[in-house]
Amino acid sequence: MKHLLIIFLFCFGSASAQDMSGLYVGSLYNDTTKLTQQYELAITQDGDKVRGHAYTTFTLDNRFYFGFRKVRGRVKDDKLFIEEDDLIENNFPSPPAKGIRRLSVFPINGQGFTLVGRWETNRTRKWAPVTGTISLLKRGDSTSSALVARMREAKLIPAQPAPVAAVPVPKKTDPVSQRPATLSFAERQIYTVQTVTVASDSIQIALYDNGLVDGDSVSVVLNGEPLLRNVKLSEQAVRHTIKLPAGNDYELVLMAENLGTLPPNTGLLVVTDGAERYNVYFSADLNTNARIIIKRKQ
Secondary structure: OHHHHHHHHHOOOOOOOOOOOEEEEEEEEEOOOOOEEEEEEEEEEEOOEEEEEEEEEEEEOOEEEEEEEEEEEEEEOOEEEEEEEEEEEEOOOOOOOOOOOEEEEEEOOOOOOEEEEEEEEOOOOOOOOOEEEEEEEEEOOOOOOHHHHHHHHOOOOOOOOOOOOOOOOOOOEOOOOOOEOOOOOOOOEEEEEEEEEEOOOEEEEEEEEOOOOOOOEEEEEEOOEEEEEEEEOOOEOEEEEEEOOOOOEEEEEEEEOOOOOOOOEEEEEEEEEOOEEEEEEEEEOOOEEEEEEEEEOO
16 A cells, blocks of 8 residues: 555556545645645545545744644545544644544545545534635645655655756765765755745745754755855744845755754745745755745746
8 A cells, every 4th residue: 555655646647537646735724713724635545445644734923833644535426535543743732632533525526636625523522523624736746745755754655766967976975884975065966846936125034844853954055155054943933034136036955964863854944025925845865955946026
């Protein structure tokens, strides 16, 4: 089953129109709290049964929160039913209520590229049901997926393959430990995570760890010039304001200074442009750098 999940995550388009296996990314809205969270779902379908994982993230009061859990479900009567199991990991400020499950129901369209449905929690002696909506889009590229990065850290799927480079970079080995040596900034391969288009002449960036805080540190380079050095990622935001003169595109590169205790080095970069916010999830190691292209609107 795990091998099927890997295949469908990275070979988008190979499944038939009615097979719902794949990676879905979007948002979850809570009717009660009026809070919108980032929501990702990776599932594998086997017959009418579905299994996988879900990852929920949000920031509140300059703090990053996440919930990582298994899911199960079924396909029946042209609908996809997804029930969430207990949390595997989370960093919520208070323990979640026990015995509460969220059931999401999605009508299946002809192509299976989008999942738009409603969810509801079960009633308990103490808690009334809570409702909301989920809107997800199927993705073939898992480069910027927070869920896939978390699954790699948990060793549920293989490590990220090396990006394609015009000139292959030979791997170095420390002669004493025989472990891969840390490459310099210029020696590392680079891959583009996301392109963000902004309207303001200055933006604010905020850096967080993506999940359990495990000692990840990064440096940030803007157009080849160091911007932030050896920043330790945590649940608390590390903020910086960037001036962006008009007429230019900008290359913001994130370089892993270490791998923490749960390789690879993963994080969340939030770009704030006035009232607009862009969440960019990134993953890097000692051989690769993650790049975000920032474009100014003309």
